[in-house]
Amino acid sequence: MSTAERAVTVDPVVPADTESVGSILAESWGGPHVAVHGELIDASAQRALLARVEGRPVGLLTYRAVSDAEWEIVTLDATEAGRGVGRALLDGVRAEAERVGVRRLWLVTTNENTRALRFYQRYGFDLVAVHRDAVEAARRLKPSIPIHADGIPIRHELELELLL
Template sequence: MDAERPVGVGPATPADTESVRRILSESWGGPYVAVHAELIDASAQRALLARVAGRPVGLLTYRAVSGTEWEIVTLDAVEAGRGVGRALLDGLRAEAAWEGVTRLWLVTTNENVRALRFYQRYGFDLVAVHRNAVEAARRLKPSIPTHDDGIAIRHELELELLL
C-alpha cells in the first residue's frame, strides 16, 4: 500500500520535466510565481522531486541568491499529510549544508496560515512582513486571487531558516 511506502527525495532531472510542469500548473496555474515584485519561472529553477513508489508526490523549487543563501521558490505536496513537505525540506537542508549554504528563506502570503504553521513548526522564523506587496505581484500575475478562505491576500511574509 502506498500510504506505508517511504517518501524518497532527489533532484529533478530533464526526464522529470513533465512532472514538474504538471505540479506547478496544478498548484500555481503555470510555471510562473510572482513574489517580491518579480516574476519567477519556477520550472527553470533547481528542483527536488518527492516520490512514492516512483510516482511524483511533491516538488520543491529553489534558487541560489548568493553562495550562502538559497530562496525556496515553491513547495508543493501533491499528497498532504504524509510527510512530503518535510521530506522535501529535509532534502534541501541536507543539500544546502553540503554546499555551505547558511540561510534558507521563502515568502508566503498572509492568508496561507497552513503554510505559515508548517514552516514555523519546521523551524523557520518570521523575519519580515512586506505590507501590500501582493498588489505588485498581481500586476505581474493578475490571476493571483484577492481572497482565500475569507481572508484578503495582501501581504508577503518572509521566513528564514538559519543552518
C-alpha cells in the first residue's frame, strides 16, 4: 500500500508531541509565533491536533476558543501535501467543535495564498471579510513575514468562516 493510501489519524496534542509541534511550526511559520489581526499569537500554546500516518507526524492544526460559540483556527499545516492531511485536521476540529456546541469556526489567510483559499472554500468555508493592508501591521509584530510569494505582494488578510 502506498503512503498516499495509508490512513491519516488525527489526535489531540499531548505533552509528548511538543517536539513535533515545534518542528512543524518552525518549518511552516519560522517559529511558534503567528502575527494576525494585529496580534502576535504563540501557536504552540494553543489547543492543537496532530495528524499522523503510521505514527509519523504529517500535519498540525492549532486553534483557540474566542467564545463558547466560536473557535479561531490559528494554524493549519500539512507537511505532506495531497494526502488528505488538511481535510483530516479540519474534520477533527469540526467534530470537536460540534461536540461542544461551537457554532462558528473561522480563520485568516493572506491574499497571495491562493492554494489555501481554494482549499478552504472547497471545504465549505465562506469568505466574510477582507482586511486591507493588515499584513503591514502584522509585519511590525513579526518582521520576518515575506513581502511577496509566488510573485504576488502579501498585503491583505482574508477572513473565512464555517458555520456549524
